[in-house]
Amino acid sequence: MKNRFLKIVAGIALLATAISAYSGASVRDYIASRNKAVEAVHATYADQGNERLSRAADKSMQDVRIKLQRLVGPVNVKGFPRSGESVIGSRSDGQYEGLDGIAVTSLDTKTRLFVTTVPLMRAWLAMHRKDIKQFSSLERALGTEDFYNATAILSDDAAVYAYGEIPVTARAGGSTTRVILFALGQDDPAPNPPGSIAVAVMQDDRIYILTEGVQVNAIPACKALSQQGTINFEQCFAKKLPSQKEYARLINQAQGLVDRASQPQQH
Helix, strand or coil: CCCCCCCCCCCHHHHHHHHHHHCCHHHHHHHHHHHHHHHHHHHHHHCCCCHHHHHHHHHHHHHHHHHHHHHHCCCCCCCCCCCCEEECCCCCCCCCCCCCEEEEECCCCCEEEEEEEHHHHHHHHHHCHHHHCCCCCHHHHCCCHHHHHHHCCCCCCCEEEEEEECCCCCCCCCCEEEEEEEEEECCCCCCCCCCEEEEEEEECCEEEEEEEECCCCCCHHHHHHHHHCHHHHHHHHHHHHHHCCCHHHHHHHHHHHHHHHHCCCCC
């Protein structure tokens, strides 16, 4: 399995500096509250069974969830409820090192949406730069395999394996989009084809990540390369996918998700 998850040491002082550079008082207040809540939760680890500490930690974290809802604001994407679940740190390991945002499932239950803000993303990036250090900017990192593994947006306990990008058209000027086919796994997924699609759209001060299932057939020529390792298999899949009969359908599916995120619904 690829080494996706690096141990990250938080530094509150550096984070506060990054926040002041990227955003206003509301984000700084959120980060300060978040830091205190995480400290309170970690205090319960050292003194398990202490009901007073547990209640205090629960209250602090609930306050942070409410602040996150206010900071991100209504979802406003067609086909989704206006509000969702506050996700603090994304991962399930109790360290709260992933990216914060709002997670919601579409009304037809087919699509998952994660919404965060650019200031929150840049603040997170300032503390986790080493995880995606090969990219020179947020725009270049957004929606890549490394981005998803570092932020834990797509999974809190499994690695993301990208099988290539799907071309789409950004609908709003100045927006950034990227679409990948991917599989999740604790172990290398080769020779299995990808089963999901992830669409990343950064528009104005918001970042939208939409995911849903896809139907993709195996490519026999790539399957034979799976014995040589997942990287060779993934590269083969990305190269040969445009010649497959389902490619046009995948483009339409991806573009439809981009359009949903790019045209916020007015209520």
